[in-house]
Every structure is written in structure tokens, then in C-alpha cells.
Amino acid sequence: MNLFTETNLSPEILKAIGELGFESPTEIQKQTIPFISTDIRDLIALAQTGTGKTAAFSLPILDMIDEGSRKIQFLVLCPTRELCLQITKDIKNYSKYMQNIKTTAVYGGSSIMDQIRSLRDKPQIIVGTPGRVIDMINRKALDFSEVQWVVLDEADEMLSMGFKDDLETILSETPDTKQTYLFSATMNKEVERISKNYLTTPHRISVGSINEVKKNIKHEYYVVGYRHKKEALKRLIDANPNQYSILFCRTRMETQEVADFLMQNGYAADALHGDLSQAQRDTVMKKFRLKNIDILVATDVAARGLDVNSLTHVIHYSLPDDPEVFVHRSGRTGRAGKDGISMALIKPEEQRKLKQIKSSTKIDIQEKKIPTGEAIIKSQVAGVFEALFTVHEEFFTFDDALIPDLSEFSKEELVHKLLQLQLRDVAMFYKDKNDLADQKFNADDRGGDSRRDRDRGRDRDRGRDRDRGDRREFSRDGGRDRDRKPRRNSGDMVRFFFNLGKKDQLKKMDMLEIINKSTAKSKKRPDIGDIEILEKFSFFEVEKSFKDEVLRGMQSQKFKGKEMRAEIAG
Ligand code: AMP
Secondary structure: OOOHHHHOOOHHHHHHHHHOOOOOOOHHHHHHHHHHHHOOOOEEEEOOOOOOHHHHHHHHHHHHOOOOOOOOOEEEEOOOHHHHHHHHHHHHHHOOOOOOOOEEEEOOOOOHHHHHHHHHHOOOEEEEOHHHHHHHHHOOOOOOOOOOEEEEOOHHHHHHOOOHHHHHHHHHOOOOOOEEEEEEOOOOHHHHHHHHHHOOOOEEEEOHHHOOOOOOEEEEEEEOOHHHHHHHHHHHHHOOOOOOEEEEEOOHHHHHHHHHHHHHOOOOEEEEOOOOOHHHHHHHHHHHHOOOOOEEEEEHHHHOOOOOOOOOEEEEOOOOOOHHHHHHHHOOOOOOOOOEEEEEEEOHHHHHHHHHHHHHHOOOEEEOOOOOHHHHHHHHHHHHHHHHHHOOOOOOOOOHHHOOOOOOOOHHHHHHHHHHHHOHHHHHHHOOOOOOOOOOOOHHHOOOOOHHHHHHHHHHHHHHHHHOOOOOOOHHHHHHHHOOOOOOOHHHEEEEEEOOOHHHOOOHHHHHHHHHHHOOOOOOOOOEEEEEEOOOOEEEEEEHHHHHHHHHHHHOOEEOOEEOOEEEOO
């Protein structure tokens, strides 16, 4: 099947996709279109965004949908509002010439009454996020009794966002005779479990970039201790000028912290994560699409709704646990025939995790040294010349009469002078600065431990920057550490038992985030001691005076939809 004309899709659909410039089916479309059109089995399709999966499931269903009926026949569930709107837009485009077909999006963060009113159109297709669909079911606004096809899109994300119970409730509202198609970028135990419970003898399809790694992406990794991580990041960004990139973090807190750090250091960066309101997320995405910001710091989930094809770099500020997520993240660059670079910052103790990623994905990830000041200046100079030949926009106009007599300079002298002016700040920043490339790592570099040493390192950096009057001081961390007391001994700490553990996908960073949230109302930040994440539960230590606040704060939070509980340990 090389052309859409060989698919037997209706002329209306062919006309619509022809106008969108679709000439031949993508790999996933080649497999799903004939399957959905002819087979009665359910389906598990492993495919990422960018593979053409929306058309892969919607074209054959549109081809079979009953235009004469005004009942809901086709339901798509997806994790985020952005994706919901994107899928709705795509389906509307594909069904442009099917005059009786109506598609309605239902998603949170927008008026439920307006959405209920829009159901008066009697759509045959609903695209929704699970929480809002449940709300509408509870208000008896949705009737799924005639649904024939259900698509669970980005199932892995929906499950990791804690929508498992909602999905089960929604599926129980649909008839047993329906066909269920599960699309997921990654396959994990949770996805397997839901497939087992809700799909009958599903056919499996896996395409492209899941295990097949794109060849046009260069993968690099940089080993750096915890206390130098942000400085290393700054160096990587400075050594790769003119970049347009997504920087992935693991938690919302880390995302905000890294974005703040970059903004305070003068970069056009911003954060995208689930703690932001919908309006804030929309603004950030718009700024990124318009290239008003060129570094987007995001969590994996928040970045999903963003379809940008011209990324030059992907930066893994923290490694994901799942190797497939690493491939998925990296695949955001190197699109549309362009080359891409994926750079990962690895803490010394993460070498094993990296090895696991390398062996399961078969990606050749090359170790590189954090660039020296000298190398950064070289890249910056090259970056200016690159921009000279590639940027053709005029950002402002000025009169040539403003150009004075420059005859005393040769062409080379003039270029030298302009470069000196242009790159002065960067050059001053790296002047006399110790390089990070050859640092030796030891236990003190591990995150979460040895805070005193970390502080000492920062104080040293701060002193050096202040001496030179450098305005690009790492002000945020510096400011916070100024008030930090040396680490307390264990007598000042209280040990808590916590009811969640590894089986609940709890990680150290999550625990830190939970403790910080619990004590967010306090002006002071508590000292946090050891955190032990065990299989079924965990332990953590927090400064004694925060005991009650932690116990109270935990009660109002949930982790991945689960109630959390802390108690004073034994
Ligand atoms: P998706 O994976 O559904 O997010 O689709 C990624 C992008 O590929 C979207 O912008 C689609 O419009 C586009 N696309 C999907 N199928 C095709 C095709 N057969 N030919 C060209 N572009 C396509």
C-alpha cells in the first residue's frame, strides 16, 4: 500500500487528506487502516506522536461510521487538553467533506456548561479527557450506549497520570460489543494490565521509533556531580548557540527550578508543567511556537501536547527511568529531515541506568566532556557566523547615515571588534573560571547527600563571581544557601514512615516534592535527611520542628491518585 488510493477509503476522506498534503500512508497507517477496516479484534498499537497515529485510527473509523445516526459511535480518550484539541482538529479536517459528521471535544479547564451545550449538535464523535468525560457522565450528558469504537490514546500517560479508575468507569459505560484500540508510546506493566482487563485477544502492532532509533540524531552524555549540574547545563547551552530545544526534567518542581535558573541567567527559557494553570500553559506553548523563547523546560507529560518539528536539541536534564521514554524524548528532535542532538546530563551514580538505556535501546550514546570556557567562546563565535548566514529577518531598521566612517578598520578588525562587543558577557563569565571537564567525582557529588559540601562549593563559586562583579551570578541558589545552616545531626531530625513505595512508582525526587509541598506554607524550608524508598512503603527524615506541618500537609495531597499517609516511625 504505497498510496492512499489503494486503501479503499471513501472519496470524501481521500479528498480531505489530499488537501492536507497526505500522499502515502505512514508505517502505522499502512498497518492499522486495513486492520481496523476488516478485523473485529481489539488492537494494541505502540506508536508515538509524530507517526501519524491520529489518522491511523480515525480514517478507517470515519470510513465506517454511520452518518445517518446521531448517536455517539466513536469515543477517543486522551490525557491532556492540548492533545484533545489537536485530535479534534485532525478528525474535523479528515471529515471535512462528510457533512453530517460532528465531532465534539470535552476537556477540563473550560466551561462544562458550554461543552454540554455543544452536545446539542448531536456529535457522532467525542474526543475527551477522562476527568471531564466522567463529570459529563455523572450529569447524564453523555450517552455511550451505541459506541462502537473506543480509542485509548497515549494510554501510558493516562495511566501514569492516575486516570486508571476513570478509564475503567468510562469503559463500563460502553457496550461490550465495541472494539477497543489502545495506543501507547511505551509498554509497561500498567498498560499490560489494563489491556488484559479491557481488551479481548488484541492484535499487536508496533511501529517506528519505539525501538527503531532515528539515525539522524547524535546522542551525547555528560557526567557531572549534583552540585555542578546547573553550571554544566549553562555551559552546554552556551556551547550550542542558536538552539531551539526542549529540556526534560522529571518533576514539576525540578522543571520550575531549572527554568527559573535559566531565566535568571538571561536565557529565553520558560517552564511547562502541570502546576501551571491552563492559561499559563497555553501562553508558554504559544511563546515557544513563535520562538519568543528558545528553551522550553518541561516534564514529559506536559511536553506531549506540543507538536514542534524544528527542534535542534533535546536535553535530558534528568534521565527517565524507562528507556523508551528516553527514545521518545530524543525523537522530538531530528524531525522533518533535519539532524538533531540529544544531550543527557548524568550524575556519576547514574552510569548503571545509562548502561541499561544504552543496552535496551541500542543507541550509541557517546561520552563527552563538559565544554571548557575556551571551547564555549569558539562555539559562540561560530554561532554568530552561523546566524549571519541563516537569519534573514530584519529585527529593526536603521538609517545607513548612522554608520560612521569606518575606514580606519580593516574588514577583519571590524569583525573582531563587533564580536568582542557581542560576546563580552559570555567571555567575562568564563574568564578564569575553573573548568568542569576534569572534575573527580566522589560520594559528595551525590544528590541528596552531603549538603554541607554542596554549600561550600556554591559559596566558593559565589565568591569568585562576586569578586569579578559578574551580573550573571547563580543568584537563586546562592540566595537560598546564604541562610542555610550546616546539616543538623540526627538528634534534630524525626523519622517518618510513609505508606507508598516503589510499587507506587514513588521516587526520591517525588518524596522531596511531597515534603516541600507539605511545608510550603512555612517561610523556612525544613532540613531533609535520609529518604529510603522501599518496595511497599518508605521512610524519610525531616527537621523536628516541622513534624506537625508534615503530618498535616500530607493529608491534603495525593500521589498519582493515591491517598498518602505519614506516621512517626517506630
Ligand atoms: P500524529 O502522530 O497523529 O500526531 O501526526 C503527526 C503529523 O503527521 C500531523 O501533523 C499529521 O497531520 C501528519 N500526517 C499524518 N499522516 C500523514 C501522512 N500520511 N502524510 C503526511 N503527513 C501526515
